[in-house]
Amino acid sequence: MGPDSSYDAETVAQVGEFGLIDRVTSGRDHSAGTLLGPGDDAAVLAAPDGRVVAATDVLVEQVHFRFDWSTPRQVGRKAVAVNLSDIAAMGAVPTGLLVGLGCSPETPAEVIDELAAGMWEEAQQVGIGLVGGDMVSAQAVTISVTALGDLRGRVPVTRAGARSGDVLAVAGRLGWAAAGLAVLGRGFRSPVAVVGAHRVPEPPYAAGPAAAAAGATSMIDISDGLLADLGHIAAASGVGVDVRTDQLPVPQRLSEVASALGADARHWVLTGGEDQALAATFPPGAELPEGWTAVGAVDEGAGVTVDGREYEGGSGWEHWRR
Structure with missing residues (x-):
């Protein structure tokens, strides 16, 4: 299902590629780090x-988003x-964003x-902008974003550094x-907090x-x-990771929604994706930065466990899995 019919009749085909850009x-x-923005063959960014x-993600209509559930700005x-x-x-x-956009001529x-307004809004939360990209014809609205960043002299924090005892x-x-x-999925539009x-x-x-500054x-x-992505840390680092449910916060609001739907709020916390939270490991005794909560430990085993046991409810999202 495409965008609703409340928009003006003018289509991207009528505006044209360069008019749309x-x-x-x-x-x-x-930002000050954008030395040359959109309008040339390529952008130029400072790299102090x-x-x-660099990181890239692709979002496809009906796979990652639905216009009957979310507005284009969202x-x-x-x-x-x-x-x-x-x-x-x-x-x-x-430091900057490159955006590739595919859509039908009738969009x-x-x-x-x-869509662009939403992208700029989110980008400006961290003080950057869209510095370039491309637009093509496609059957479904497809958005590819490449984000660029600067380490500011620090060593990159990878998935491979976790050690037993962390x-x-x-x-x-x-x-x-x-x-x-x-x-x-049940056809409701509230509670607003979780739908949002x-x-x-x-x-x-x-x-x-x-x-990173605290030594992660x-x-x-x-x-x-959470469990699926911790699996990447466990595999890359050659360790076991154990999540302890007595330390894992389950907000009251989620418990209320789960009760209403006959679902398990803790399962959402352990396996739900798309919150874009962060998980990290820190050396023993390290002071956690503000906003970070300890929820488990690293050991000499392999894989991810919950309270010392394999979790039987699945780990999370994986493309192409049926």
């Missing part, structure tokens, strides 16, 4: 650190947020205006987007660099679910 980019403010952190914000959280997970600070031009901690919301998806969490995640952007040994953003 102008509508997306003109009159926008860029001498290294560039989809635009989400498309940027899922990429900026990857930059934060490396301990880096965002209302106002939909693209709103403390496992998380920052940001867990389970809220999954709860929102469950609510929308599915529509627009709220990554803890500052928590990534803060964790490994870090990852939680896009597919």
